[in-house]
Amino acid sequence: MTGSNDRIGSSTVGVSTPAVELSGITKAFPGVIANDRISLRALRGEVLCLLGENGAGKSTLMSILSGLYQPDAGSIRIDGREVRIGSPRDGRELGIGMVYQHLSLIPTLTVLENLMLGSNPGIVLDEVRARARLGDLAARLGVHVDADVRVGALSLGQQQHVEIIKALWKDSTVLILDEPTSMLTPQGIEELQKVLLGLKASGLAIIFITHKLHEAIAIGDRVVALRQGRVVGELGPEVLRTGTPHEIQGRIVEVMFGEDPTRGPQIAELREDLAAERSDARTRLEGSPEILRLDGVSAPGARGQHGIEGATFVVREGEVLGVAGVDGNGQRALAEAIAGQRRSSVGTIHLGGEEVTNLSVGARQRLGLRYVTDDRLHEGVVGRYAVGLNFVLKRIGDEPFWRKGTIDRKAIETTARSLITEFDVRTPSPATPIGKLSGGNIQKALLARELSFDPRVVVFHKPTHGLDVKTIAAVRDRIRALAARGVGVIVISTDLDELIDLSDRVAVLFAGRIVGVVENGPQAATRIGELLVGGEAAA
C-alpha cells in the first residue's frame, strides 16, 4: 500500500511511479473543447511547466486534477492508483494542493481563518493547532507570515505565500500553481522561485503554469505545451539544460505555436536589443503637440493603496509614456484620475488643450480618452453579458448600435465579429457570456473595445497581464501602431521589460509621487531600477 503516511521525501513509492498520471482527459464546455484527450505525468522532485496560449485549456486541466471540475472522459492516477476526484476536498485528501489563477483567499478573514477554512477537523476552530501548523509550513517555505492580520492587508507576494501554505496544508504531494507570478513583483517572483526549488528538493511534484518563458527555463525540469486543448509538445531536461536561454526559448515557442519563432509577430522575450530600438524616440517626437497634460494632480487612494500627489507630466501625440512602479504605489489612483473615475482633489488635467478636470467619465470618453483597466473581471467587463454586448457597452444609446432607443443586434454582431477576428479573441461565438472566456481572452476583448472607435489618448494599466507570449507581442504591436497614428499612450506596468520595450519615456511612481522621468535608452533600465528602490533619493 502506498498510504498517505509516506509522503514527502519517502522512498517507498518508486521513483518511476509518477505522482500524477492523467490519461485521455477530455472536457467540453458549451461551444469549446477545453481539454481534448490530454495525457500528462508529473514526477516527484520535479517541476513540470505547463505552457500554452490563452484558452489552451491549462486552467481547466488543473481544475480537473484538483477536483473542481469533473472530466467528461479520461482517468487520473495518483501514485499509480486510479482515483476519482469528485470535489476539491477529495483532491486535497489525495494530497493535491492548488493555487488558483485568481487568488482564492478571502480578504476580510485573517490569515489563520483562511487557513482553517475547509481544513478544521472539529466543530470548534482549533486555533492552537492551526497556528503551529502555520509556523511549521512557513519555516519550511522560509517565509514569515503573521497569523492574525487580515489577508486583504497583505501584499500580493505575501498573499501568494499564504496560498501556497494553504495548498500544502494537508501534506500535499502535488502542488499546482496557476500563473502564480503574474501579479508578483520581480523580488516576489525571485522569492517564489526559491520557495519552489526548496519544495521540489523535499520531494514534491510541482506543476507550474506560466506564460513567461524565462521562468519556465529557470525552474522547470520539463515543459509541456498545450494548444487548443491538446498536448502539442514536450521538452525534457536534456533540452532545457543545454544551449543559451535564448535558444531554449526559441525551442519552447516552436513547440507552443508549431512554427518558426522568427516569423509572425516578434516575441519580446526573444529580442535582445529592446532599448536600442526606442532610442530614436527623441527625434521622432520633437515638435509633436501635447495631447495630455497633468498639472499638480492629487487624488486619494482607496483600499489601503497609495493615492497620487502632485502628478505633473505631459504626453505628446504619438508618444508612449511608461509608468513604472511596484504595485500599490498609486498606479490605480493615477489611471482613474485621468479616466475621470476618481475626482482629483487639486490640480488640472488638459486633453488636447481643453480642460477636462471636472468632466465626467463619459464626457472624457467622447473626447477620445480611453482607459484599459487592470481589474478586468470586475470593472472591465460584465461577465454575464455576451462578448458582443461588452464591446459596445460604453456606447450605449449611440448609433449605429442603438436606433431609436432599441438595440440593433445586427450592427452589434457585425462589429463584434470583425473585432473578434481582428483581435484574435478565442470565443465560441459573439453571443457567449464574456465571463466564460479564459483569462487572456477576456483581456483581448477588453482591448478590442477600448482601441476601437478612434481614441486620442489611451491609458493602459497592465495591458499584457496574463497574456501568452504571442498575444503579448500582438498587443504591444498594437500599442506601437496606436502611437504611430498619433495617439498619446500611457502604459502603467510593473513589468520593466515591457516598459523598456514600449516607452519613449518612463516615469517612476513611488509612494504616490512621480520621483523621476527617464528617457528610454541604453542605460534606462538601470536608472529606473535605482529610482524604483531608492524612491526619494532622486526626487
Place this chain on the structure above:
Amino acid sequence: MVDLLSPTFLTAVLAAGIVAGIPLLFASLGETLAEQAGVLNVGLEGMMISGAFVAFVTALAVGDYWIGLLAGGIAGAVVSLVMVVFCIRLGLDQIVVGIALVLTAEGATSVLHDIWYSRSYPRLPNVEPFRIPLLSEIPVLGGSLFSQPLVVYVALAGVAFAAWAIRRTRWGLELRAAGERPDSLDAAGVSVVRTRTVAELMCGFLAGVGGGYLALVGAGTFVPFVTHGAGFIAIVIAMLARGRPWWCVLGGLLFGISLSITTALQVAGIAIPVDFVEMLPFISVLVVLVLFVRESRLPSALGLPYLRGSR
C-alpha cells in the same frame, strides 16, 4: 393626562419596548445569519407573518405557547424553503423571490384568517412573565428588564451562542466565507449550497419564532398584517449589525422602544396626529440609516447566486 416621566409610565414603555423588540431581535438575528452566508433575505416579513399565523393557530389549539412558538419557527423555516429552492439552488434573483414571498404570505394568512376567525376574533391569555428573583425588584428597570417571559432570556442566550459560533466555530467561518467569496469556499472543499441552505433555514426558523412571539406575546392574537413592517425593520437592523449578534439586541431594543413610545404617546393622548406618531419607528429607521449607512459594510457576495463553474 398621564405623567410622561413617572416611573410607572417609563417601566411600561420600557417593558413594551422589549416586547416589541424581541420579534425584531429574532428576525434580525436570523437575517444576520442569512446575510453572512450571502443570502439577502428580503422575504423576512413573509416568514414572520407565516410564523405569527401558525404560532397563533397552534397555541390556540394546544394551549401552550412554547409549542406555538416552535410551530411558528417551523412554519418560517418551511416558507424559507422557497428561497432555498429558487435562489440558492436555482440561482434566481433573491430580491424578486423575496418580495413575491412577502406578498404571498401576507395574502395567504389574511385569507385564512378571514375564513377561520373573522367572526370570532379569538384572543390568547396573557403570558406569565418570569420574574428573576431580586433583580426584578429594582425600580423602573426591574419591572421591565428582569420580568419578561422566559423565552426572552432564552433568546439572549441564543444571541450569546450565535456571537460565539460565528467567530469561533467551523460553521461560522464557513458562513462568513459563503457570503464573502463563495468560490473560495467551494475551492476549499465546502459546499456553498449546503452552507447557505442551513443559514437560510435557520433564518426562516428564527423569523418564524419572532413572528410567533409578536402574535402570542405582543398582540395576544393574530390579525392580518400584524407584523406591520417589522420584517423590513429587522433587515435594516441586520445590515447595521454587520454580523455581530449583540448589535441585533441593541437594534431590536432601539426600534422596539420607538414602537412602544408610539403606542404610549397615543395612550397618553398627546395632541399629535396619529399618522405622525405611527411614522415614528420608520423615521427612526431613516435617521439611523442616514447616520450609520457608511458603517454598513455588507458581505461582498450578498445577494449574488452561486453556481459552480459560472465565472
